[in-house]
Amino acid sequence: MTQDEMKKAASWAALKYVKKGSIVGVGSGSTVNHFIEALDSIKDKIKGVVASSEASSQKLKSLEIEVFDCNDVPKLGVYVDSADEINPTYDMIKGGGAALTREKIVAAISDKFICIIDSTKVVEVLGAFPLPVEVIPMARSYVARQLTKLGGDPVYREGIFTDDNNIIIDVHNMKITNAKMLEDKINTIPGVVTVGLFARRSADIVITGTPKGTELKSKDCLLS
Numbered sequence: 001m002t003q004d005e006m007k008k009a010a011s012w013a014a015l016k017y018v019k020k021g022s023i024v025g026v027g028s029g030s031t032v033n034h035f036i037e038a039l040d041s042i043k044d045k046i047k048g049v050v051a052s053s054e055a056s057s058q059k060l061k062s063l064e065i066e067v068f069d070c071n072d073v074p075k076l077g078v079y080v081d082s083a084d085e086i087n088p089t090y091d092m093i094k095g096g097g098a099a100l101t102r103e104k105i106v107a108a109i110s111d112k113f114i115c116i117i118d119s120t121k122v123v124e125v126l127g128a129f130p131l132p133v134e135v136i137p138m139a140r141s142y143v144a145r146q147l148t149k150l151g152g153d154p155v156y157r158e159g160i161f162t163d164d165n166n167i168i169i170d171v172h173n174m175k176i177t178n179a180k181m182l183e184d185k186i187n188t189i190p191g192v193v194t195v196g197l198f199a200r201r202s203a204d205i206v207i208t209g210t211p212k213g214t215e216l217k218s219k220d221c222l223l224s
């Protein structure tokens with residue numbers, strides 16, 4: 001299987017978590033694009049979605065799937081999204097597509113985070129993928145200096161603006177052994193909107209597309 005076929009397999013396997021008549025949280029990126037196509041096949045059975053990016057929103061609307069404003073939906077059953085890296089306790093790096101803040105918001109109103117990935121995203125220690133940080137433009141240099149103090153090598157993602165008109169700094173060369181602590185530290189730097197570490201709100205269920213088929217793991221298994 002190619003990487004894209006593994007992404008597709010994981011995405012279609014996520015459909016079984018979508019409840020009839022529900023509003024579904026939908027993430028962003030190339031894996032989620034497969035999930036949106038899967039969702040299209042059952043669109044008559046769901047009420048609609050809350051999307052975590054303008055790109056996903058456009059794609060969903062083009063398929064005539066109703067997109068609700070996040071402010072009008074107090075709670076979601078499931079949020080389906082991918083990740084750039086995921087560790088054995090389901091902490092994630094996200095934001096390769098610059099949608100991290102909206103992704104965190106939709107994840108925050110969802111009971112379950114279903115993470116759909118291909119097997120290349122699974123790592124022992126987070127940090128080989130540069131850690132995205134969404135930053136208010138005027139704080140770019142200040143935040144970069146603080147990220148250097150935390151041991152990383154910040155690189156400004158030139159020419160990229162988020163859906164909320166902020167910038168992205170990618171932090172290279174971080175070996176993230178305590179994801180919750182680093183998430184808290186970076187989130188308290190003035191000018192940071194959010195860091196793409198999802199450790200305070202990690203995944204609940206992980207569906208991995210592998211060369212041999214899909215594997216499903218749940219946080220309940222981790223705790224027992």
Ligand code: 5RP
Nearest residue numbers: 029030031082095096097099
């Ligand atoms: C976007 C994200 C994506 O989930 C992440 O970048 C994975 O993307 P892809 O499915 O294209 O590999 O966090 O901000």
